[in-house]
Amino acid sequence: MTRMTGRTGDLEAVAEPPRADPAAPRARRPRGRPLLYTSYSQDMALLDTRAKKVWLALLLGVAILSSGLPDDLLILLAGGYVAAIGAIGLNIVTGYAGQVSLGHAFFVAVGAYAAAALSGDPEGRVIGFGITNMIVWLPAAGLVAALAGVLVAPLAARLRGLYLAVVTLGLVFLGEHVFKEWDDLTGGPGVGRPAAVPELFGFRFDVDSALGTRAQSLYMLMLVLLVVFAVAARNLARSRIGRAFSAIRDRDIAAEVIGVPLTRYKTLAFAISSFYAGCAGALMYTITGFFDPGSFNLLMSVQFIAMILIGGVATVSGAVAGALFITLLPRLTQELPALLPFVSGDTTQTPNVFQIQVALYGLLIVLFLVFEPRGLFGLWVRVRAYWKSWPFSY
Amino acid sequence: MTGGEEEPGAAPPVLTFEDVGLSFAGVTAIDGVSFEVAPAELFAVIGPNGAGKTSVFNVLSGVYRPQRGRVTFLGEDILGLPPHRIAEMGLARTFQNVELFHNLTVLDNLMLGRHHHFGYGPLSALLWLGRARRQELAARARVEDIIDFLDLAAWRRHPVRLLPYGVQKRVELGRALAMEPRLLLLDEPVAGMNLEETEDMARFVLDARDELGVPIVLVDHDMGLVMDLADRVLVLDFGRPVALGTPAEVQSDPEVIEAYLGGAP
Numbered sequence: 001m002t003r004m005t006g007r008t009g010d011l012e013a014v015a016e017p018p019r020a021d022p023a024a025p026r027a028r029r030p031r032g033r034p035l036l037y038t039s040y041s042q043d044m045a046l047l048d049t050r051a052k053k054v055w056l057a058l059l060l061g062v063a064i065l066s067s068g069l070p071d072d073l074l075i076l077l078a079g080g081y082v083a084a085i086g087a088i089g090l091n092i093v094t095g096y097a098g099q100v101s102l103g104h105a106f107f108v109a110v111g112a113y114a115a116a117a118l119s120g121d122p123e124g125r126v127i128g129f130g131i132t133n134m135i136v137w138l139p140a141a142g143l144v145a146a147l148a149g150v151l152v153a154p155l156a157a158r159l160r161g162l163y164l165a166v167v168t169l170g171l172v173f174l175g176e177h178v179f180k181e182w183d184d185l186t187g188g189p190g191v192g193r194p195a196a197v198p199e200l201f202g203f204r205f206d207v208d209s210a211l212g213t214r215a216q217s218l219y220m221l222m223l224v225l226l227v228v229f230a231v232a233a234r235n236l237a238r239s240r241i242g243r244a245f246s247a248i249r250d251r252d253i254a255a256e257v258i259g260v261p262l263t264r265y266k267t268l269a270f271a272i273s274s275f276y277a278g279c280a281g282a283l284m285y286t287i288t289g290f291f292d293p294g295s296f297n298l299l300m301s302v303q304f305i306a307m308i309l310i311g312g313v314a315t316v317s318g319a320v321a322g323a324l325f326i327t328l329l330p331r332l333t334q335e336l337p338a339l340l341p342f343v344s345g346d347t348t349q350t351p352n353v354f355q356i357q358v359a360l361y362g363l364l365i366v367l368f369l370v371f372e373p374r375g376l377f378g379l380w381v382r383v384r385a386y387w388k389s390w391p392f393s394y
Numbered sequence: 395m396t397g398g399e400e401e402p403g404a405a406p407p408v409l410t411f412e413d414v415g416l417s418f419a420g421v422t423a424i425d426g427v428s429f430e431v432a433p434a435e436l437f438a439v440i441g442p443n444g445a446g447k448t449s450v451f452n453v454l455s456g457v458y459r460p461q462r463g464r465v466t467f468l469g470e471d472i473l474g475l476p477p478h479r480i481a482e483m484g485l486a487r488t489f490q491n492v493e494l495f496h497n498l499t500v501l502d503n504l505m506l507g508r509h510h511h512f513g514y515g516p517l518s519a520l521l522w523l524g525r526a527r528r529q530e531l532a533a534r535a536r537v538e539d540i541i542d543f544l545d546l547a548a549w550r551r552h553p554v555r556l557l558p559y560g561v562q563k564r565v566e567l568g569r570a571l572a573m574e575p576r577l578l579l580l581d582e583p584v585a586g587m588n589l590e591e592t593e594d595m596a597r598f599v600l601d602a603r604d605e606l607g608v609p610i611v612l613v614d615h616d617m618g619l620v621m622d623l624a625d626r627v628l629v630l631d632f633g634r635p636v637a638l639g640t641p642a643e644v645q646s647d648p649e650v651i652e653a654y655l656g657g658a659p
Binding site: 040041043044232233235236238239240241242243244246247249250251253254255256257258259260261262268272314 | 455456457476477478481482486487489493494495496497498502505506507508509510512514516518519520521522526527530531534535538569570573
């Protein structure tokens with residue numbers, strides 16, 4: 001076990017031999033000792049081992065190099081990155097704070113409409129204010145959704161577990177109805193409205209430019225935003241606030257007795273989670289350019305739940321992995337007819353790829369919950385442990 | 395009642411519990427209990443099962459609201475305050491059945507004890523710049539002191555659900571100490587422990603009192619331990635106070651003997 005350079009305080013029970021200068025920790029740890037921390041800041045860093053730094057650099061390198069992929073794949077991946085932002089948000093309220101929410105699609109919708117309305121054409125058929133700069137509409141969409149989260153939070157203060165899940169489920173139906181009826185804002189079902197315009201100080205991400213194709217611009221934009229949102233979430237998780245969320249999840253009465261105000265922190269969890277959802281909603285439809293009020297249904301909420309369950313509850317990297325997995329799944333099942341001759345690509349025949357796709361969500365959730373509740377993140381931990389202890393099984 | 399008189403000129407009590415009555419739908423849990431805890435005093439509450447000991451703690455930490463009586467902590471009336479406010483004032487407690495955050499590491503459990511000592515908000519947390527980072531580092535140093543004090547270094551990174559019961563009890567004491575309490579409530583700190591673990595815990599309790607000067611209210615069934623450690627003892631039976639005094643006074647009280655051993659036929 002590693003040993004910290006402990007401050008010698010009045011609490012010190014065991015007399016230790018004095019160190020040369022305990023106040024000045026070594027700047028770098030010795031090579032080949034990845035778990036030897038020589039300062040608290042080293043120990044509390046996000047990338048606390050060399051392996052994590054290398055892996056992250058590799059992953060980011062691959063992600064950036066992937067911008068050379070065909071455009072249709074880039075669009076798919078960009079959608080996956082946006083979904084990951086939303087999944088991280090759901091993981092904050094459900095994974096960390098333990099408040100099961102099926103209403104995530106509602107907050108995504110609030111963000112999408114807030115951004116679309118802000119950046120919409122003032123002369124158009126639907127509400128628009130013509131503020132197309134992303135630096136305005138993206139935070140605004142998050143804040144409007146966060147406000148919606150704050151309004152819903154009092155429910156969480158009174159209900160827990162299954163009851164909260166059912167109430168937040170009601171939110172989705174309520175929202176779906178309102179959005180379908182409010183034609184001035186949403187364009188109405190089957191018609192829809194133009195999405196927010198991804199423009200940053202005059203640069204349009206949704207058109208081909210000198211820097212790259214439309215798909216490449218959008219891909220890089222979403223990648224950068226995902227990194228920003230993911231790092232912020234990791235910071236939150238290691239702060240007093242993330243710890244308080246986990247405390248509420250594990251044992252709420254004890255949390256309150258040691259000084260965590262329950263209502264305030266549940267509200268905060270919903271607000272931050274909804275902020276992420278709102279931003280994801282705002283960004284999601286800049287890719288397609290158009291969206292319909294029918295998109296924000298229960299299936300979307302279930303997909304977000306599937307992302308964090310399959311990826312890994314209460315981990316940021318798990319949420320990202322789960323989101324990419326769920327987004328790429330339809331694309332993978334499309335390839336099935338080529339591999340399995342009995343699967344048809346035609347919807348009129350059984351079994352076809354669409355049936356398999358729907359069944360796979362359910363099957364995967366069941367399999368992961370039974371065999372690896374920690375999700376893809378858990379699988380990764382297992383692989384890592386296996387190689388660390390190789391050739392010994394324990 | 396016997397004992398409990400204050401010497402003239404003594405410091406004001408940290409805690410006063412005056413004529414408190416608590417009942418649940420007609421079942422009386424506490425009935426007219428009064429006591430005071432002096433600075434740096436180790437005060438024990440004993441009594442048979444169901445005597446109302448844990449109810450006293452739940453009233454103190456704000457979980458239960460009594461129907462009558464008055465409770466002041468550091469001169470302030472705390473009845474009706476939410477539990478987290480009372481915790482912020484410096485009242486820390488442990489639980490009879492360990493109530494730790496099971497998925498978190500020992501380190502995070504102790505850091506949670508310091509929750510209300512931090513002064514940064516959500517924005518600072520998301521960015522992890524300046525205040526958040528500095529305060530987390532400072533808190534970590536304080537928590538490491540407690541880890542050293544309670545010999546928890548070997549378990550620092552283990553999720554507490556995997557730890558042996560005796561260690562979990564110690565982590566809970568650590569979490570309470572991390573709050574930098576002005577009064578510490580210990581609910582059966584040695585319940586279910588073997589002799590060695592009991593002696594360890596007794597040492598930690600005495601050290602906490604002697605080195606930090608924090609007054610302690612202790613509830614336990616281990617009579618030997620209570621009589622050896624406590625300055626004064628309050629005996630409860632069916633929610634009523636039976637005796638209050640030094641351990642020697644209490645042990646010779648006929649009513650106490652009757653409550654514990656039953657009356658002579």
